[in-house]
Amino acid sequence: MADVTLARDFDPLATGGLRRKVRAKTLVYVLLTLFAAFYLIPILIVLLNSFRELPEINRTGFFAIPRSFSVQPWNEALNTFCVVGTCEGIRPFFLNSILMAVPATAISTAIGLVNGYILSMWRFRGSEWLFGFITLGVFLPAQMTLLPWAYILGNAGLTNTITGLVLIHTVQGLSFTTLFCRNYFVNIPDDLIKAARIDGAGFWRIFRRIVLPLSPPIVIVTVIWQFTGIWNDFIYGVIFSSGDKQPITSALIALTAGATSVRYHNVEAAAVLMAAVPPLLVYLFGGKYFMRGLTQGAVK
Amino acid sequence: MTLALDHRSDSSLAWRNRLAAWTPRLVLLPTILASVLYVLIFTLWTLWISVSNSTLLPNLTYGGFKHYVALWNHQRWTIAYTNLFVFGSLYVLGSLILGTFLAILIDQRVRGESVWRAIYLYPLAISFVVTGTSWRWILDPSTGIEAMLRNMGFENASFDWIVNRDMAIYCVVIAGMWQASGFAMALILAGLRSVDQDLIKAAQIDGASMARIYRRVVLPSIRPIFVAVLVILLQFAIKTFDLVYALTGGGPGLSTNVPAIYVYDLMFQRGQIGQGAAAAIMILLALAAVLVPYALYMAWRQRREAANG
Numbered sequence: 001m002a003d004v005t006l007a008r009d010f011d012p013l014a015t016g017g018l019r020r021k022v023r024a025k026t027l028v029y030v031l032l033t034l035f036a037a038f039y040l041i042p043i044l045i046v047l048l049n050s051f052r053e054l055p056e057i058n059r060t061g062f063f064a065i066p067r068s069f070s071v072q073p074w075n076e077a078l079n080t081f082c083v084v085g086t087c088e089g090i091r092p093f094f095l096n097s098i099l100m101a102v103p104a105t106a107i108s109t110a111i112g113l114v115n116g117y118i119l120s121m122w123r124f125r126g127s128e129w130l131f132g133f134i135t136l137g138v139f140l141p142a143q144m145t146l147l148p149w150a151y152i153l154g155n156a157g158l159t160n161t162i163t164g165l166v167l168i169h170t171v172q173g174l175s176f177t178t179l180f181c182r183n184y185f186v187n188i189p190d191d192l193i194k195a196a197r198i199d200g201a202g203f204w205r206i207f208r209r210i211v212l213p214l215s216p217p218i219v220i221v222t223v224i225w226q227f228t229g230i231w232n233d234f235i236y237g238v239i240f241s242s243g244d245k246q247p248i249t250s251a252l253i254a255l256t257a258g259a260t261s262v263r264y265h266n267v268e269a270a271a272v273l274m275a276a277v278p279p280l281l282v283y284l285f286g287g288k289y290f291m292r293g294l295t296q297g298a299v300k
Numbered sequence: 301m302t303l304a305l306d307h308r309s310d311s312s313l314a315w316r317n318r319l320a321a322w323t324p325r326l327v328l329l330p331t332i333l334a335s336v337l338y339v340l341i342f343t344l345w346t347l348w349i350s351v352s353n354s355t356l357l358p359n360l361t362y363g364g365f366k367h368y369v370a371l372w373n374h375q376r377w378t379i380a381y382t383n384l385f386v387f388g389s390l391y392v393l394g395s396l397i398l399g400t401f402l403a404i405l406i407d408q409r410v411r412g413e414s415v416w417r418a419i420y421l422y423p424l425a426i427s428f429v430v431t432g433t434s435w436r437w438i439l440d441p442s443t444g445i446e447a448m449l450r451n452m453g454f455e456n457a458s459f460d461w462i463v464n465r466d467m468a469i470y471c472v473v474i475a476g477m478w479q480a481s482g483f484a485m486a487l488i489l490a491g492l493r494s495v496d497q498d499l500i501k502a503a504q505i506d507g508a509s510m511a512r513i514y515r516r517v518v519l520p521s522i523r524p525i526f527v528a529v530l531v532i533l534l535q536f537a538i539k540t541f542d543l544v545y546a547l548t549g550g551g552p553g554l555s556t557n558v559p560a561i562y563v564y565d566l567m568f569q570r571g572q573i574g575q576g577a578a579a580a581i582m583i584l585l586a587l588a589a590v591l592v593p594y595a596l597y598m599a600w601r602q603r604r605e606a607a608n609g
Contacts, residue, residue: 024408025408028405028408028410029410031405032416035405035420036416036419038478039419039422039423039482040419043422045434046434049437057443061444061447061451062437062438062443062444063438063444063445063447063448063451064448064451111330111331114327115331119328124325127328130328130332133335133339134332134335134339136339139535139587139591140338140339140342140343141539141560141583142539142541143560143564143579144583145338145346146567147346147349147567148341148342149342151358171338174331174338175335175338178331202320202323203323203327232427233427234545235541238545239568249429249542250429252430252433253429253433253545256436257433257546265437269437272433275426275427276426279425279427280426282425283422284418287418294487
């Protein structure tokens with residue numbers, strides 16, 4: 001599917017008289033603004049309250065014009081607040097998520113690239129069938145994999161380790177990365193590869209010299225898709241890790257929904273933003289590629 | 301190939317050729333093994349647990365369909381799948397309608413199109429845990445909208461859906477739509493842009509109004525995109541876990557339980573892995589009920605397009 005780059009070369013509102021046109025245009029902008037408010041307000045509310053003092057939040061709730069400003073909540077969220085027994089703020093869990101998402105993204109993308117290369121340019125008997133089989137993994141719901149993973153992690157001594165989560169996300173990610181890369185490479189003209197083969201270039205040489213230099217767009221799409229997906233994952237984190245080994249999403253639930261009598265809403269708000277920032281940065285800087293991954297990964 | 305390599309001896313050449321022919325297969329092997337494990341063995345594994353005698357610990361002796369019988373007699377499961385129907389249909393239809401409306405708005409040659417698009421789509425990038433937690437604060441009577449209304453002087457204002465057993469599921473719908481409607485918008489907008497411009501111009505020259513052009517010409521011609529978005533959103537709905545967990549924790553009481561929460565609870569909180577596996581199989585069947593017809597529909601369309609040249 002194409003990117004949303006085409007612009008209309010006609011104006012759908014250009015029917016009727018001038019006054020009608022102006023009225024219609026105004027209405028469009030008013031509606032766009034109202035909906036923008038609907039999407040922006042939740043994150044803005046969280047942002048504002050991460051800088052307010054606790055007594056004020058307790059008095060007025062989250063929706064009020066801030067009358068205090070303090071960076072203390074951020075300081076606590078980053079450095080000192082006690083989450084599931086560790087008093088170093090949300091930072092260690094942020095680090096856990098990085099230690100989980102970066103290797104799992106890198107490994108699954110690297111393998112996916114080679115797989116995609118094979119399944120598009122080195123097809124053999126049954127390779128199409130294998131491709132279909134590998135992509136079935138995209139649809140398998142996490143619930144089907146929980147008991148087997150519990151058994152495997154337990155026997156491999158990987159329960160409650162970051163390595164265990166990396167393993168899960170790598171295996172699970174292979175179906176996506178292979179799908180993305182294969183569908184991208186399939187559009188590279190065969191002649192290029194044939195010519196290289198006639199010149200005596202082998203499997204790895206063609207990969208290094210021809211395929212890799214053509215790969216940056218699909219690598220970016222795949223990395224963005226994998227990183228945001230793994231960073232945002234909750235189910236594997238909450239089931240297969242506990243205590244100070246948790247990724248940020250499950251630590252966040254322990255922090256904001258745990259059974260305590262006093263709620264530190266401002267610190268919690270800061271922690272929520274910390275969990276949101278990495279995927280948001282990826283979204284803002286990789287917007288076009290994010291979109292491309294979305295249409296490819298989703299529509300399939 | 302022989303031309304370039306003819307200085308080598310025949311046997312070494314044959315060996316190299318054979319190795320070269322097998323390299324792709326060997327390199328692909330780890331992924332094939334991982335896929336066989338993940339797709340085939342994991343599925344059969346969970347399937348077997350669901351018909352075994354397992355309760356707290358795996359017990360691999362065959363136990364028949366008792367876990368399925370227990371599951372369907374469980375009131376909590378009834379609540380969970382009823383919720384899935386309520387939540388799923390409202391969430392999917394709501395996101396589709398809202399997404400279509402937003403896509404049409406953006407399609408009116410507005411200024412700053414990419415900014416509007418970015419604003420509507422960003423919730424998709426963040427985690428359901430972040431969405432669920434933020435909306436929990438917004439909807440909670442003590443911190444959110446109700447508190448705001450009371451502070452503004454409406455002493456009797458009440459907005460307590462999230463702690464109300466009958467209304468809490470609609471809170472999940474609102475938060476879910478907030479996250480997914482931008483996605484529907486993005487795909488539908490891409491569809492709108494792919495519609496043949498001449499078709500639209502012709503309708504315009506005929507004097508059709510804008511609303512009529514969209515209803516009669518533009519939207520019908522992107523029906524396949526609606527189907528695709530529908531299928532993807534249904535998939536999201538069936539797999540919904542994190543959002544409910546973060547927003548309501550499945551409560552108040554059991555009122556926002558959904559199948560994925562039920563599976564988690566049985567497998568890892570209550571030590572009923574047999575029944576949990578049976579529920580997981582139900583989720584798989586629900587997904588298949590959505591995806592298999594879609595795959596058939598796609599195959600049918602491809603064949604028809606091929607036949608029509």
